Amino acid sequence: MENKMFCFQCQETAGCKGCTQVGVCGKKPEVALMQDLLIYVTKGLSAVTTRLRAEGKPVSRDVNHRVTENLFITITNANFDREAIVAAVETTMRCRDELLAELTDREGLPAAALWQDSRENFDSKARTVGVLSTENEDIRSLRELITYGLKGLAAYVKHANALQQENEEIDAFLQSALARLLDDTQTAEQLTALTLETGKFGVDGMALLDTANTTAYGNPEVTTVDLGVRQNPGILISGHDLRDLEMLLEQTEGTGVDVYTHGEMLPAHYYPKFKHYKHFAGNYGNAWWKQKEEFEAFNGPVLLTTNCLVPPKDSYKARVFTTGAVGFPGCPHIEVKADGTKDFSPIIEMAKKCQAPKELEKGQIVGGFAHEQVFAVADKVVEAVKSGAIKKFVVMAGCDGRMKSREYYAEFAKALPKDTVILTAGCAKYKYIKMNLGDIGGIPRVLDAGQCNDSYSLALIALKLKEVFGLDDVNKLPIVYNIAWYEQKAVIVLLALLHLGVKNIHLGPTLPAFLSPNVAKVLVENFGIGGITTVESDIKTMIG
Structure with a gap:
């Protein structure tokens, strides 16, 4: 059959x-x-x-x-x-x-x-x-x-x-x-x-x-991450698993091989524990969907610790190592040992024989605005809101993707009034985090809390602001939600926000195909879930 x-x-x-x-x-x-x-x-x-x-x-x-x-x-x-x-x-x-x-x-x-x-x-x-x-x-x-x-x-x-x-x-x-x-x-x-x-x-x-x-690994700190490359051979680590990164950094120390992050692994640079590794070089490339070009250019081996893997081209497939839940036919897989550790020596030995990565860009990214860092400047944030310097926070967390319609999020970020601050987590950030959107009284206009799972930080920040402003409803805060989704981790973040009582979330670039008309109607009527339209129209709706 x-x-x-x-x-x-x-x-x-x-x-x-x-x-x-x-x-x-x-x-x-x-x-x-x-x-x-x-x-x-x-x-x-x-x-x-x-x-x-x-x-x-x-x-x-x-x-x-x-x-x-x-x-x-x-x-x-x-x-x-x-x-x-x-x-x-x-x-x-x-x-x-x-x-x-x-x-x-x-x-x-x-x-x-x-x-x-x-x-x-x-x-x-x-x-x-x-x-x-x-x-x-x-x-x-x-x-x-x-x-x-x-x-x-x-x-x-x-x-x-x-x-x-x-x-x-x-x-x-x-x-x-x-x-x-x-x-x-x-x-x-x-x-x-x-x-x-x-x-x-x-x-x-x-x-x-x-x-x-x-x-x-400690509470994330505000950190400047390099986007350029060094002259040593490198290993590129992608996905979300910080324990895999920790073991890789331990095993590459003193080998002459640098380690670079890719995609959702970027926020690892914000954790204090990883900062003492001198060979932890920086972030290479962008979100998951650009990996065919970026993995090719990297020259060295790539370790995929979780999704998102794009089926690799034959030209670099032998350099892609998978581990954990990830797998692809023909790609070497690193198994976990009985004691929970992994042996990354095959990746390290391959890296030593490879050329240094080809430079894609220069510059830096600033991130690390998880809940403890924002709590530390809560007074400054509250004062900026009370004085009118900050009119709105816009939560633009979630996922990036390859559809042309996702350029909407880059255009939306650029078109936001200068008195708005973007709160982000997940790889959606790659649409705008490399733009120079400036700051408001020293508070950057893009605050990156980390990976998609760090959307929890954004929820805690909202709850903290609710407490500081003495409000009885999180929806009375000057916060709007314009979230990009791609896969199932974004689904649990959405359900978590609904549980916390957050309403009027805009979800795009399309609403999920798995929502039947009747189920979508329940979400619209009870929670105000909506889609996106045009940048101009949505800014009028969300920002006023």
Whole structure:
């Protein structure tokens, strides 16, 4: 039977409806099928763990990590390696079967908790359990909205786990939510409530990761990051995983090899712990979607620690190393050892034989405006607002992407009045952070809090300002939200903001294809969610 696919989990999905031939991201139908099957068996495993907890029996840390890893594997632009995903399906089924043996009561478990078959039949099963297997459009929409929120939550939890931070309550919720998505008796109202509960745990997950990062590496500081290159050979690290970066910096010290960040790894420069590494050279390039040109120009090896990987060209594919949830056929993969460490010596040895990176640009980026840094100048910020020097804060967090329509965000930033300040996090910043937008009384007009998960900082800043101004509603602050989204981590950030009561968020460049008209209507009516139009019109609407 011909491989078929249906995927609409990211912003770039074909025609803003769904990818059916091959993913816009480059994902092939046979990979999409295995991702669907991995989600199905992970829901089955989660139904078993949820039942175990109900019986008062513990669920191990390794099982919790299995669930978060599986969800991360299926995030957009993470894993394109069918064989690696098949292996994850088989591992998950073995894990589930071991736990089934511990259950006292199997009555009423869903089919996913009991399904058995050999890998030869995985494709045929996968075709029956994908997105379109839920016939009711609104139930499907809510199920997918929750699933994508859980994928984003799992990504953040996995990063926290890598830094020895665990939260059993989050893991238990994540698994119980996955199990509930198998329950055909769940109504639209119940799934809507679960959507908002997912947002609540999204806040908890981002708080867990914030604690993990700041405990391990210190609170981010305002930092100037070089954009040029040095003369030594280099390794380029992309993605989000700070623990991988830490191990790479430790292992490259004294080797004559420099380390550069790319994309979402830029904010690593803001952490005090990394500043004593003299060979931590700077940031190279831009957001994820430009990597084909930038990885080619870099000359040395590239380490992908998380999404977003663009299928590499043959000319540099042998220089792209993957690790963690990331995979691509033909790219060498660095496995984690039993003690949690990784051996990056193959990357380092390759780097030593490579030319220094080709310079793309000169200049600097200033960032590091996470919550503690902004709290430290809160009085100055409040005074600037009271005096009228700052009229509005504009949250422009989220993702960047390759669609031409995303130039809107660069034009919007340029067109903002000079008495506005942009609060940003995520790779959306690359549309405007290299522009010279000036400052207001010493406060830069672009305040970068860090990675997409550092949107938590922006939420804390808003809550702090609400407290300082003595307001009873976060929506009374002079803050507007114009957020760009691309993949599932942006979905959990959105749900987290909704849980915190934030309303009138503008989302673009298009609204998610997985929102049915009825579900979109609920979000518009209850939360004021809206799309974007033109720069001129939106500035009038948001800024006045």
